[in-house]
Amino acid sequence: MKNDNQNFRSIPQKGFFGHPKGLFTLFFTEFWERFSYYGMRAILLYYMYYELSEGGLGIDQGKAMSIMAIYGSLVYMSGIIGGWISDRLLGGTRTVFYGGVLIMFGHIVLALPGSITGLFVSMALIVLGTGLLKPNVSNVVGDLYSKEDPRRDSGFSIFYMGINLGALIAPLIVGTVGQEYNFHLGFSLAAIGMFLGLIVFIFTKGKYLGSAGSTVPNPLTKGERKTVFTRFGIGAVIIIIIGALTIPTGIMTINVFTMIISILGIIIPTAYFIVMYRSNKTTDVERSRLLAYIPMFIAAIMFWAIQEQGSIILALYAEERTNLSLAGFELQSSWFQSLNPLFIVFLAPVFAWLWIKLGKSQPSTPKKFSLGLFFAGLSFIVMILPAAINGTDTLVNPLWLVLSFFLVVLGELCLSPVGLSATTKLAPSAFSAQTMSLWFLSNASAQAINAQIVKLYSPDTEILYFGVIGGVSILLGVILFAASKKIHTFMRGIN
Template structure:
């Protein structure tokens, strides 16, 4: 997208109207609020639904398999952002991609809400994966479009937007998980998730014209008529080949849950690497943009390490809350799903503090690489604190406040890394690949969860000390290395701070 078009989009958006930020931030804030409500409401109970017995309303899967599927599902959700980013950049524009994605997500949750077989479960997963790939990266990309490149409100705007994400994430486990897990009414919980996405679609349609102006309506690198025919033919052939290979693999017994988990694990590493190479070598990428891509690589690796820890809140720590934690506390019975409200709750409380802090510090604030290193240090500590109750209490049930502390520490890291990463991605992205670079940012989460699908296989209550200690220690070491390299990385950013 040319600088002229970028400025034209900014000029079309009312620049005051939502806490001193562009009015379009209201639309994007609440659209993402409802999408995250639906996603986190579903996610809060999904792992329990998979490994609870059929007599308790679950699917009766083995717990290790359920944890791996949960990680692979999360990986595919973020991996599908490649498709969503490409379609937004080349065909649909981000606004239409957001709308179509919301529809797919809503129908995916409706399928989950209908009692059915394991096959129906996988159908719902496909719908939600594709829908989130269309919606998630493109909402964030539009946030970047409503600010000019040098607008000092940009980082604070992403922090406010991030608070909207987490407000939905906070309420969803409380509402969906309050009785769902204890009463085994999983399908009712999934119905709440579908309703949440419906509200998000209605709000987006009702406010986008007046609040967003041209933002999201202009594909940054549209296909020509000749390119469309060629590309869509290739896509059609590719889908047919994949379908045929899948049928053959299933008939031969080669495509199992385990082999699929391994395949996604490989793709989680290979796809981001190919993405970096493609954008770096593209003739549409300038020399300055190539330098910024080099700077982005260590940030991406740091993000993978961080999300590998943070995303285990819905797998390992969810199981830990269900089976290793005292759930009768202070006179109330705690649903294990409630612990997944802790992360967004702390973000809601602390996001305005961090947004204020970055604005207050101005040019004196830590650089982007320094903020990422802080994120890794806090993430590592969040796993290391779990060692204390394990060391002193052994196999006995753990006081839930240890989990609260763990979630609190990882949130401190998240606020140093995640909203800053979103903002940095919009600034470091090559102009011809703006939405696709945002998809690349989400691929860090995809890679992390693909790795997690393998890591969770090694977790047992007997080796908790080794499991939490090794992963937490690795994050601390990587954080120190990144901090030492921060000045060098900053130099490759060519003026971006």
């Protein structure tokens, strides 16, 4: 306890809206990181499938959508690696810094006129960099406060606002420049955004963060280092050899790679559940809670599968099926990517107030998940109406897209923060950190599955596509709602 007190005394505890000054550092680091990521993502799909004469790469549209999904999946999977590196090798702050550097170089590669090879090099750098930065910057926020500090939840709320503000303005700025002038100029703005985040981090961390994130919680011993680095080296050599043998011969195509990642997206979380359930460290009560967690995890995969299509299918819909003129004002298709964070910024406080207001009368966790699935499904069902009314040969009113994004955000606020809370409460104590990684894998799994599903979309299949996926989500929501009492029993006293 003495060491903990010494650590907190090294952190300036006032200075940023009544919170530790370090929150300023992390708020703006994450603000600019999210600006760079969501700015890049707002125009990446268009860059991939636009013809070479239009400044794009000329990739087949279905393949481009599949690559977008796999990219998102790998970003979430890489968080497991970032968490391990922080816990065993570098500590939080150093891992965040190196992650930011990799992200910046990834955007720089995209900013340079290049080829498909440059695209994949950029993606690899951003996947690794985001995996290092994203989970660890949140952990460092937690290090600013003691466990009993009443400002803790409020601090995370302020930090969460930084995430969404960065995601909100990025498509408006990067999207406009990328689509109006040049894709590479847009990507350069994303690189500048991450550079600004690094500048804030470097010049304020020493003064504001103190010892937060500086320690390595579970450092490798000398013997472990040798074993781990040997295994990493062998693994890297094997991957290089497989790539050298399969890529030039045409065995490892983009389609084959996306299929492998899609399969891993299902196998990895399944293996996690099996290991935790069969472990001797898991008690009978914890096994029961783990069984209760499984249907909610499946529900989360279904939800994210719809929500994450906002940057793929709905981005394509905005570009090719939407009338981009509203009340005499010309819109950019990339601007619709700002709707999700915009609605979250305004509605998150409303939902927080609502759950407090309802108190013990609020829906149980499984019922909140079922509401999330209902709204997600409804966000796709409403997209049937324009095609059903006017066919798929005419451009639709942009307000249909606004409505779809609004509905899915209602679902997100019913499911996402509730899922984080449920994960911390239902996790076996011996696997608490790994179960949180498992929660983020629900998004990775969803996007891995999306990589195969999005290929099925076209104007000809539009009604069937939105109808089937939206209908399945609503059906799963109804089943989850009906089974909520039984699931609640397995939760063993957890609400």
